[in-house]
Amino acid sequence: MILLFIAKIRYFILFFTKDKKICTLVYYLNLKSPIMKKYLSLVILFICTSIIAQDTYLHCGKIIDTERGEVLKKKTIIVSSDKIIAIKNGYVTSSNPLDIVIDLKSKTVMPGLIDLHVHIESEYNPQKYMNAFTANDADLAFSSLKFAEITLMAGFTTVRDLGGSGVNISLRNAIAKGEVVGPRIFTAGKAIGTTGGHADPTNGWKNSLKGDPGPKEGVINSVDDAKKAVRQRYKDGADNIKITATGGVMSIAKNGQNPQFTLEEIKSICDTAKDYGMIIAAHAHGDEGIQRAIIGGVTTIEHGTLMSDKSMELMKEYGTYYVPTITAGKEVAAKAKIKGYYDELVVPKALAIGPKIQATFKKAYKAGVKIAFGSDAGVYPHGINGKEFGYMNEVGMPVMECIQSATITNALILSMENDLGKIKEGFIADIVATEDNPIDNISTMENVVFVMKEGVVYKN
Numbered sequence: 023m024i025l026l027f028i029a030k031i032r033y034f035i036l037f038f039t040k041d042k043k044i045c046t047l048v049y050y051l052n053l054k055s056p057i058m059k060k061y062l063s064l065v066i067l068f069i070c071t072s073i074i075a076q077d078t079y080l081h082c083g084k085i086i087d088t089e090r091g092e093v094l095k096k097k098t099i100i101v102s103s104d105k106i107i108a109i110k111n112g113y114v115t116s117s118n119p120l121d122i123v124i125d126l127k128s129k130t131v132m133p134g135l136i137d138l139h140v141h142i143e144s145e146y147n148p149q150k151y152m153n154a155f156t157a158n159d160a161d162l163a164f165s166s167l168k169f170a171e172i173t174l175m176a177g178f179t180t181v182r183d184l185g186g187s188g189v190n191i192s193l194r195n196a197i198a199k200g201e202v203v204g205p206r207i208f209t210a211g212k213a214i215g216t217t218g219g220h221a222d223p224t225n226g227w228k229n230s231l232k233g234d235p236g237p238k239e240g241v242i243n244s245v246d247d248a249k250k251a252v253r254q255r256y257k258d259g260a261d262n263i264k265i266t267a268t269g270g271v272m273s274i275a276k277n278g279q280n281p282q283f284t285l286e287e288i289k290s291i292c293d294t295a296k297d298y299g300m301i302i303a304a305h306a307h308g309d310e311g312i313q314r315a316i317i318g319g320v321t322t323i324e325h326g327t328l329m330s331d332k333s334m335e336l337m338k339e340y341g342t343y344y345v346p347t348i349t350a351g352k353e354v355a356a357k358a359k360i361k362g363y364y365d366e367l368v369v370p371k372a373l374a375i376g377p378k379i380q381a382t383f384k385k386a387y388k389a390g391v392k393i394a395f396g397s398d399a400g401v402y403p404h405g406i407n408g409k410e411f412g413y414m415n416e417v418g419m420p421v422m423e424c425i426q427s428a429t430i431t432n433a434l435i436l437s438m439e440n441d442l443g444k445i446k447e448g449f450i451a452d453i454v455a456t457e458d459n460p461i462d463n464i465s466t467m468e469n470v471v472f473v474m475k476e477g478v479v480y481k482n
């Protein structure tokens with residue numbers, strides 16, 4: 023409701039917002055011209071009506087129903103505040119002139135996408151190792167803003183961030199408060215590794231600088247260290263835990279696949295994390311490390327490059343999810359061919375491990391391993407996360423299942439299955455749309471044209 027009081031030279035506009043707050047807008051006018059006065063009043067009225075607009079009606083040509091695995095046609099999604107309040111047949115409008123209608127009749131609409139493996143605060147470039155010595159947290163924080171925005175604009179309204187400096191925790195908070203634009207973040211804070219392991223932050227440094235990082239910095243060497251590292255992350259404000267169960271491609275170290283934790287250390291991490299309600303992601307390329315991680319109790323295996331048939335059976339037995347990150351493998355293998363792009367210790371690992379992930383994914387999918395969606399964006403440029411859909415589909419996963427992995431499956435892993443991953447009454451209004459129907463053209467997932475997060479339109 024708007025009330026407009028016009029005093030001699032002073033305009034008062036009262037309006038009532040949805041949470042029943044009364045807002046007042048006052049401005050002084052010394053204009054003589056009645057035309058100018060009228061014009062300014064209209065501008066202010068327009069601003070007010072924008073602020074107090076009630077609901078949003080999305081007219082959707084097609085909707086991907088991730089729950090039933092169907093494509094629905096000609097529907098209206100009604101969004102009020104940050105929630106989906108109804109889905110109606112046909113193109114419905116309301117009698118309230120303040121409601122907004124958005125025309126998505128030519129688009130395919132789906133729930134906001136979820137990526138379970140990104141590194142949101144950074145992006146690899148050949149200078150990245152130098153950043154450890156030159157970049158302050160504030161520098162990282164400022165550059166992370168564009169990565170967060172790019173990710174959201176690519177249709178990923180939620181991400182699990184698997185390791186950074188701690189800036190990722192602050193970025194999550196700033197986005198949640200609405201101070202900056204980006205996806206909803208569930209972050210691991212700083213990843214946990216062992217001395218000289220993939221997540222030891224001092225790998226490749228000269229001896230006088232290496233020091234002896236411990237559980238606080240994410241480096242453990244015993245069952246007790248393992249507990250302390252998890253509890254430290256809880257204290258730091260992390261949402262989940264990331265371990266580097268084997269060597270990795272991007273660290274300055276020889277071996278990209280050796281097991282780097284004992285089974286007891288992994289068990290200690292997982293048991294402690296579960297006490298704090300945290301899920302555990304294990305980066306793992308080599309098979310021995312993959313098996314220890316599964317038996318130790320991790321929630322997801324990341325990359326899983328050299329996974330054996332036995333490991334696939336173990337994953338099914340333990341209910342472990344596989345997050346393949348095929349895009350990372352391909353991107354890293356391609357860049358390794360550019361002379362000087364990576365350290366000389368990284369190049370042979372990137373060439374050997376990178377191209378194998380897609381074939382492993384194909385086998386694991388066929389074997390019935392549970393598949394979750396994750397791209398590892400940040401190891402390569404943010405915003406191309408959607409490429410992963412095409413790579414999954416290319417080797418046998420139907421398009422609908424690819425989309426389900428990035429919506430309902432990932433929501434379930436994050437314990438957000440009653441809020442995210444579906445276009446359904448009562449769910450959070452995270453809604454995206456593509457130009458084409460991905461069932462006919464999966465590459466359209468790389469070109470999201472509409473993004474709504476928590477009822478706010480960020481891209482249209």
Ligand SMILES: [Zn+2]
Pocket residue numbers: 139140141184398401
């Ligand atoms: Zn990663």
